[in-house]
Each structure stands twice: as C-alpha cells, then as structure tokens.
Amino acid sequence: MPAKSVGLYPVSTVPVELRELSNAERSVALYVSDMPDRYRYRPGDGSLLESWIVQGAARLGLESLYRMAALFSGYRVAWVEDYLNPELERGHAERFPKAVRLDKAGRLAALITLDADMSPAALARGTRPAFDGGCPACEGSGQVWAEWIEPGCDWYDSGYLPCSLCNARELPAGRLAVAA
Numbered sequence: 001m002p003a004k005s006v007g008l009y010p011v012s013t014v015p016v017e018l019r020e021l022s023n024a025e026r027s028v029a030l031y032v033s034d035m036p037d038r039y040r041y042r043p044g045d046g047s048l049l050e051s052w053i054v055q056g057a058a059r060l061g062l063e064s065l066y067r068m069a070a071l072f073s074g075y076r077v078a079w080v081e082d083y084l085n086p087e088l089e090r091g092h093a094e095r096f097p098k099a100v101r102l103d104k105a106g107r108l109a110a111l112i113t114l115d116a117d118m119s120p121a122a123l124a125r126g127t128r129p130a131f132d133g134g135c136p137a138c139e140g141s142g143q144v145w146a147e148w149i150e151p152g153c154d155w156y157d158s159g160y161l162p163c164s165l166c167n168a169r170e171l172p173a174g175r176l177a178v179a180a
Contacts, residue, residue, distance in 0.1 A: 022126030029056030
C-alpha cells in the first residue's frame, strides 16, 4: 500500500529518467509509489523497483520531489551530526509518517543506486540538503566558528569554516577540525 499522506499531485508530463535522480530522490519516490508496505526484495526485482521509483517521481512531480528529497537529506545530516530540533522532527514526521516504509524505501533505493548510473546533476543535488527553518548549525550564515591544527604545528588555529551541514564543501586542505 503506498504512503498516501504526502499528498498526491497530478502525474508529471515530464519524462523521468532514473539516472537523473539522486539517491534521496529515489528514496522519496519509492516512498510515495505504489510499492506495497510489506514488499520484500528478491533478486531480479531491480526493474520493478525502478518502475516504482519512476512512478513515484512522476506522481510528485520533479520540483516537489527535489524539495522533499533535500529536506529528507537535511534531516538525515542533522540526525547524524546531532543537530535535530523539534522543528526538523515535526516537519519530517509530517512528510514521512511511516518511518518503517521510509527506511525500507531508503534501503531499496540504495540497492538500485549500486547498479544504476547517476548523472552529475543528480549527484550535485544529492549534496545540497535543506532544513525546516534553516540550518540548525549555522542558522543560515553558511559558516561556523571552529578550531583546527595545522599539520606540523603544536597550536590551534581558529576562524570561520564552511558549515558542515549545509555546505557540500570540505574543510580547507590539510586542516583537521578539533572543535566547533
């Protein structure tokens, strides 16, 4: 049974290609598709999963899918970095009330991603999370105060670095963050 609480949109007239979707977009598309809640993967089901992903993407429409997937990614990043707040939890629960289904959709999307190519645009979208109410780490500034040790030095240096939650960029080359 598909998850119906997300709200169904008219089927998109834009053709959806699997390689044009990031892993998070594939997960969200599977979540809103007609994939049965009790579905169990069997070897050889790849084309069935791909058809459900395309169906879910068409059902939501690409812009809605991109937005929901970015919010899903933001929630996961905030959870990993221990930045969850009530606003993020509330928004996530409203979008994805069936946690078990979402977990299954994520795992199955990862299986497909192992075998399916992803376009550079999809890869780029996959590194740009979004947050309900703005980034919980930097509050939208895109940078955080941090300390680091330069290689070969015995002292800490400090300053602003790109926010690890909302920026896909890494720490400056050769620096090891020690506190934030």
